[in-house]
Amino acid sequence: MTLTTELMPFEEAMARFDPVLGLEVHVELNTASKMFCGCPTAFGAEPNTQVCPVCLGLPGALPVVNGAAVEAAVRIGLALNCQIAPWCRFARKNYFYPDMPKNFQTSQYDEPIAFDGWTEVDVDGEPFRVEIERAHMEEDTGKSLHVGGSTGRIHGADYSLLDYNRAGVPLIEIVTKPIEGTGARAPQVARAYVAHLRELLLSLGVSDVRMEQGSLRCDVNLSLRPDPGAPFGTRSETKNVNSLRSVERAVRFEVSRQAAVLAADGHVVQETRHWHEDTGETTPGRSKEQAEDYRYFPEPDLVPIAPPREWVEELRAGLPEPPREHRARLQAQWGLSDLDMRDVVGAGALPLVEQTVDAGAPPQAAKKWWLSELARRANERGVELTELPITPAQVAEVQALVDAGRVNDKLARQVIEGVLAGEGTPEEVVSARGLEVVSDDSALGAAVDRAIEANPDVAQKIRDGKVAAAGALIGAVMKEMRGQADAARVRELIIDRLS
């Protein structure tokens, strides 16, 4: 793709214009079954194996609402400080597309289940309040794979393959009100908001929030105006911006692009735009003038949803601590610095470290394992920390072995290697690999005697009072014991013999 778009440098754009953001986030719920039928929702199954008459839209089939999805929607709404509708309906959004089996999407229109909320996100350590317009329930579409052509889009493709496994997976769409007052921090605010939502949804346990698998998808709306008092400018909607970094980049790009258009006395076109991860650009999609009329009307195949007040209050009472409060509490409890805490959060390791601490490990040690050794291993394998085949409880068990003096740091790494290789629990790896440190005095004593014999000069120095020289003898013993000696005990034995 060649860059033909005029851009104004970001800093200049920010000096001349005031940005207004809007974010629409689609979250796939992790319910066991789909929104309107009993089909499973597992990611990555063989195409068209998780389908039935309902989610294939076969003639005569009817939807039934998944109660677990409604519960998740209400909990999300409550966590975003929204009002929960006492009565709401689904609506049909009518448009033709082959990956949509009924050629209408069952969604919510003017009666969302949750509305008028707010949430506070952390932007470089400072709170920023984002107003929430609504959170509503809908079903996902199937997936199209366009074969042939260069773009991977339907245009120019030779043919398309359709996979309906995803059709009918429950989605919650969370829409912000226009976000004003960010100034030049707009890219960071956008990113922080999406990161915050991820964390919030994760703490609620309602979604896997894997952006790379599409279980959290983001549309970025942006407009510019001359100054904060002016009416909103015309906005663009950049679709499918599916990583935190891309959210930030997309905002920067749109700011620079729209600023250049406006500075040249042009008009920003109201349109949807495609995001290109590789080049960091957006390109025009369909313009809103050709936009479809979705002919929304209340879904006659479903009855209204009326969440009982008592149930909503029960759900509210059962909400987890909000992520910001939760983080602050843990940081204080663990005695971590702001910087350390930011590292933990940034690495996506907070829940892991927390669970490791809960399993008995000291906070510093838990943090150290996940952010160094395990982060390195995850990096090597190209997976997320959560995907490593080791549990927080096992990490705590390894640390307990260290604390008990049964393994040293180096051996502990080998234990972890064994667990990751599927050799069993830490205890099983220790015994299978024979990794336990030797603190048996007779075995160590013999090795110490041999080391003294082989290094008479060093031994003499120690006898003369240069205790620091003991390091060389400890090294020799460790080498002979292939690292599996208790270094502190070796030191004691050497001093005993030579004093």
Place this chain on the structure above:
Amino acid sequence: MAELIQRSALELADAIARGETTSVEVTQAHLDRIAAVDEAVHAFLHVDADGALRAAREADERRSAGQPASALDGVPVAVKDVLATKGMPTTCGSRILQGWMPPYDATVVARLRAAGLPILGKTNMDEFAMGSSTEHSAYGPTHNPWDLERIPGGSGGGSSAAVAAYEAPLAIGTDTGGSIRQPAAVTGTIGVKPTYGGVSRYGLVALASSLDQAGPCTRTVADAAALHEIIGGHDPRDSTSIDRPLPALREAVANADLSGVRVGVVKELGGEGYQTGVRARFDEAVKLVTDAGAEVVEVSCPHFEYGLGAYYLILPSEASSNLAKFDAMRYGLRVLPDDVDSPSAEQVMTATREAGFGDEVKRRIILGTYALSSGYYDAYYGQAQKVRTLISRDFETAFAQVDVLVSPTAPTTAFRIGEKLDDPLAMYLNDIATIPANLAGVPGISVPSGLADEDGLPAGLQVLAPATADDRLYRVGAVVESLLEAQWGGPLLAQAPELGGRR
């Protein structure tokens, strides 16, 4: 054998239970009848002789083991082609579904099978149940057994004609605006539209989801009650299904008595536009009912006159969305456009829908698409919903005064095939008396009221009851049936001309 097909479903069940005949014998008799007369009537789109006889043998085994599956075990039934049947084609009378074999059974069909009723086949209908004459079937019209030159009503003309022609003792119809009751009226048979939500819609290919309801088509009120009890009741797969037991329907027939029953004659249904003979038979029936001890009063339902207009906005709106799924992508007809080398999905959709849908279906899709469009929604769909609410209130007010409402079922007797085909509005008017019940979700029955003097063709009397009080239809319907049959000296159908020579 000739005698078998003339018996009611409950009489057949009795005869099978007593060992006087077998389900196989009964089923074969009806298959023979179909073979003899259906070329003339064309009630069936598909006949499943093998499947029906297989089910009949199983029924006989259960009967001989003394373990019948239901009161109607072994009695064959015909099913309107709008209900999904596993292993049997389901076309909805449309080209666009030609050859489609559903991989699943509609709940109604599953219940028929579970109750041991052999399914004879699928009956003809107006395409996607849009019509009042069965002339809009893509597979040719059904003929009224009373006069083969005339329509059998619609959209479920096939089901009612099959019952009237003794091709089946029982049939399932669906009623969105009168498609069970109006065909019953013009063929001299019984048709019941249950309370909305009383019979599962799962597997009923939707015309208008908020109006559609499946129900029985029979020759006696008692048979309708028995069939209704088999197909009705809660289904967790239909969110609009009522989660309550059905009232006792067969019991209502057995204890039919009109003393003290308050009957309201709907002032707005029966005046101008109603054929003289239809009106005369209705008035006579009302007099009989009065004489039998009912308290008869005139009741006004002032908003019924707006029912037809509201109906023709709500129905097309829902239909335009329900029929969007027929896009050639996953099942049914696929037509490639003539003049395009490698057509896009959109071009294939367009070509298929152009070729696959008939004119009446296209007319209603266009109407509905327009009514739901941004800028028109409030004026059309929105207003129609308000009328719907007003009609529901008319019913509430009326049912505060009376137990049931009565009216002629249809304004005319069967008209001639082709007579109204080019005048959709005249066709639509045929449902004027039946539509209010669908808009309000209340149940209705049509029972024969006699033959109109001017043409000698059957007319119907409609009884309407409050939602979930379907038992009242049967209580009143059964009394009307027995009083009139006493006058006629037998069922009205006995006066129908013979088909295919001997009956």
